[in-house]
Amino acid sequence: MRDVDDVDDATSDYASAAMLRDSLDALVRLIERVAPGMFGSVLLLDDDCITLRHGAAPNLPVGYRKAIDGERIGPSAGSCGTAAYRKERVIVRDIKTDPLWTNYRTLAEQYDLAACWSTPILDTDDRVLGTFAMYYGEPKEPTSTDIALTEMATLLAKNIIKRARSAAELRSRTETAERLAAALSESEARFRTMAETIPVQVWTAKPDGLLDFVTKRTADFFGLSVSDLVANGWLDIVHPDDVERVTKRWRQSLETGDPYDVEFRLLSEDGRYRWHLVRANAMRADGHIVKWFGVTADIEEHKRLEAALDAALADARKANKAKADFLATMSHELRTPLNAIGGYAQLMLDGIPTPATDGQQNYLRRIAKSQRHLLSLIETVLTQAKLEAGKVTYHITEVMAQEALEVIDTLTAPQRREKRLGYDSGGCDPKLKFRADREKLVQILLNVLSNATKFTPSEGLITLTTSVPSPGVGAFSVRDTGVGMSPEQIEVVFEPFVQFDNPLSREQKGTGLGMPISRELARGMGGDLVASSDPGVGSTFTLSLPLASTPAGA
Numbered sequence: 001m002r003d004v005d006d007v008d009d010a011t012s013d014y015a016s017a018a019m020l021r022d023s024l025d026a027l028v029r030l031i032e033r034v035a036p037g038m039f040g041s042v043l044l045l046d047d048d049c050i051t052l053r054h055g056a057a058p059n060l061p062v063g064y065r066k067a068i069d070g071e072r073i074g075p076s077a078g079s080c081g082t083a084a085y086r087k088e089r090v091i092v093r094d095i096k097t098d099p100l101w102t103n104y105r106t107l108a109e110q111y112d113l114a115a116c117w118s119t120p121i122l123d124t125d126d127r128v129l130g131t132f133a134m135y136y137g138e139p140k141e142p143t144s145t146d147i148a149l150t151e152m153a154t155l156l157a158k159n160i161i162k163r164a165r166s167a168a169e170l171r172s173r174t175e176t177a178e179r180l181a182a183a184l185s186e187s188e189a190r191f192r193t194m195a196e197t198i199p200v201q202v203w204t205a206k207p208d209g210l211l212d213f214v215t216k217r218t219a220d221f222f223g224l225s226v227s228d229l230v231a232n233g234w235l236d237i238v239h240p241d242d243v244e245r246v247t248k249r250w251r252q253s254l255e256t257g258d259p260y261d262v263e264f265r266l267l268s269e270d271g272r273y274r275w276h277l278v279r280a281n282a283m284r285a286d287g288h289i290v291k292w293f294g295v296t297a298d299i300e301e302h303k304r305l306e307a308a309l310d311a312a313l314a315d316a317r318k319a320n321k322a323k324a325d326f327l328a329t330m331s332h333e334l335r336t337p338l339n340a341i342g343g344y345a346q347l348m349l350d351g352i353p354t355p356a357t358d359g360q361q362n363y364l365r366r367i368a369k370s371q372r373h374l375l376s377l378i379e380t381v382l383t384q385a386k387l388e389a390g391k392v393t394y395h396i397t398e399v400m401a402q403e404a405l406e407v408i409d410t411l412t413a414p415q416r417r418e419k420r421l422g423y424d425s426g427g428c429d430p431k432l433k434f435r436a437d438r439e440k441l442v443q444i445l446l447n448v449l450s451n452a453t454k455f456t457p458s459e460g461l462i463t464l465t466t467s468v469p470s471p472g473v474g475a476f477s478v479r480d481t482g483v484g485m486s487p488e489q490i491e492v493v494f495e496p497f498v499q500f501d502n503p504l505s506r507e508q509k510g511t512g513l514g515m516p517i518s519r520e521l522a523r524g525m526g527g528d529l530v531a532s533s534d535p536g537v538g539s540t541f542t543l544s545l546p547l548a549s550t551p552a553g554a
Contacts (some may be wrong), residue, residue, distance in 0.1 A: 421456055
């Protein structure tokens, strides 16, 4: 977004620059009227998402406005730059002492600015549109009313900016808005005229809650006259199911002075009820409420999107549960006959009922091997389903590195011997003590070592080491001299059902779930599993987990 003073005809598809300027200017003047002694400012975030441009600040010194125009957002960029960077309100009570103003303190002192409260103007997708700031000439702490007024101002500013971008009809009102801005006075007429220039529904009410002013824009939106809506006339267009809730909440605010913030449906000109967000704050004088200032914003599209999202999430949960139930049922139905196949094959290998020939034993061993492989695949798929459904339980205890090393060495030795692979675990500290689920720690290391064995050619080397990369965190690293992975493969290695094709892995492919499951199990124990690789040189997988205690000197 460009500075509204510099927007040219090329950007007129989004909004009239003059109308945007006048609307923001009118908004700032309106808020300044409600909060005497305050200087308001709206800055707009440029298309680069870094640079803040002047939007509106009718009563800030021109020299100060020009000095901050084009400043960049950052973690210590005054109130506005920091608010846009953090996406949260920044309250600086005293500019002279606050470190956020180190680079701008001299400038602020030059123009007698002592306090600045800034709130980011956020779109519905949490994108920063700009900032709304309130400046004071003396150090000042915001009250709850000030905060409420700021929230009101940012809501109005957001609607102004969004509508200025999309509503082409605003361009035709530029001339009228300029005439209105030039004719503003300090009277009640000035207040009402400014309210009419703001492209949202604005209204005020007396201390007893009866509406005494509604903009014509508001009345036109509902296809009514202003007189139809003032006093309690607005209740006639509230959805019957919402009336009791709305009036109860309004009475509560009238009695306590608390801000009014309610979502309910209102009957629009086309005869349909549309959702609106209605907010109002009490304006006080000498401790007494003298007026209620409110705005109404149409949020029908937001509500529809919210409902669609809720429905989609519900469908996703239902589908996920159905998938998990199906996999659990199928795994049981498949494991039962597979266990029987494995049992009968073993009996026949043991010579029951009669000894098998050498040829028959060869086939039986293949049957048993395939049965074990299928059972492993079923267990893998079922584990993935449990992880996705959040049904995996962890029994966290203190686990010595030595315990895991002994188990995985025993279980992976036959695979390594078959391929004549070297194995070096001399770089492991067996005394490292982890906080982990022992069974799942072993499962992860087995998956990683099996993967290294599969992708490392004969006569290669697998190295297992431990380390303490940071206080309270220990790590196992498995490095191989295998075929390695490309950067593109590294990006998807932990995605479910991803398999890499190479001559070393074509025999007995798996499900592509070993690495995804291992990473999720690691994260479920408060750790992580990451990979790095050089194609043709080898890969390294590093499992990090919390330590039960940090070794001395680590």
